[in-house]
Amino acid sequence: MMHKKEEPEKENSERWLVTYSDLITLLLIFFVVLYSMSSVSAKKFDELAQSMAIVFGQSGRSGVLDGGRTVIPDPAVHKQKRNITNTREQIRRMIANLGLEGKITVREEGRGIVISVKDTVFFRPGSADLGERAQEIIASVASLLADLPNSIRVEGHTDNIPIHTFRFYSNWELSTARATNVLHYMVQEKRIDPVRFSAAGYGEFKPVESNDTEVGRASNRRVDIVILGEDFEKFEPSGENESVTEPQETTSSGPVIIPDTVTDEEL
Numbered sequence: 001m002m003h004k005k006e007e008p009e010k011e012n013s014e015r016w017l018v019t020y021s022d023l024i025t026l027l028l029i030f031f032v033v034l035y036s037m038s039s040v041s042a043k044k045f046d047e048l049a050q051s052m053a054i055v056f057g058q059s060g061r062s063g064v065l066d067g068g069r070t071v072i073p074d075p076a077v078h079k080q081k082r083n084i085t086n087t088r089e090q091i092r093r094m095i096a097n098l099g100l101e102g103k104i105t106v107r108e109e110g111r112g113i114v115i116s117v118k119d120t121v122f123f124r125p126g127s128a129d130l131g132e133r134a135q136e137i138i139a140s141v142a143s144l145l146a147d148l149p150n151s152i153r154v155e156g157h158t159d160n161i162p163i164h165t166f167r168f169y170s171n172w173e174l175s176t177a178r179a180t181n182v183l184h185y186m187v188q189e190k191r192i193d194p195v196r197f198s199a200a201g202y203g204e205f206k207p208v209e210s211n212d213t214e215v216g217r218a219s220n221r222r223v224d225i226v227i228l229g230e231d232f233e234k235f236e237p238s239g240e241n242e243s244v245t246e247p248q249e250t251t252s253s254g255p256v257i258i259p260d261t262v263t264d265e266e267l
Helices: 016-038 042-056 075-098 132-145 171-190 214-220
Strands: 104-109 112-118 152-157 197-201 222-228
Touching: 075 104, 075 112, 075 132, 132 171, 132 222, 152 171, 171 197, 171 222
Parallel strands: 152 197
Antiparallel strands: 104 112, 112 222, 152 222
16 A cells, blocks of 8 residues: 655744744833833832831841842931921921011021021020020920930021120120020920030121121021931030939029120120
8 A cells, every 4th residue: 555655844934933922022021010110109119128127127228129229228217307307397387476487597407407596586685695585485496306316506606796895705705605595494494405405606707698788797696506417416425424414493584694785786
């Protein structure tokens, strides 16, 4: 019996289409993945990174989602920053409620939040004594700062008009006395931890405006209450080996008043 001769199998000239279709499919998947990654919310990514850091106990260490290029922030630091931001907004509302816009300003600098108070709000010309109105304002500010963990620096500034009186030999003494009296009132009357505080007097040497005009000089006569940020706070003395004395009770309503004060412009 004769067998039918088998015809040779023809070569499939369209086999390349299989490879081509696989390649197109992979490229499509690749671009879909790229699009989905580009659409990720940065806020959600940060939340995910922080959550993973908390779970794995790696708060403040390098992240793994981007190959370790990003440092995962400490949640406590984020909480502190939120507290500072909330306090800043509360101070702005307080300023508006007291009708002190233009006399008290709040700004953010690299070193922290600066509450800048014109000298006329707190003091009479040439004086470092706090009146009742000044004490009320300081008490309101202190109440907002009491729950913050940050260090606070009170800075006194004057204009460049010389002063030389029995009480204040120069603008150095006047600016320092003003800063110290604001600090004392916060510590003694509002019972804020004194470890958090420092005072500085800069005289006329840190102006924010030119001293060539009265408007500029008025801006330079100020007291700045600085809420130090974390980066600057770490340079403050720790005081770990020093004993801290609790502030003593005082029967006075404010800093001791010395009579015969004069204006800033008097020599």
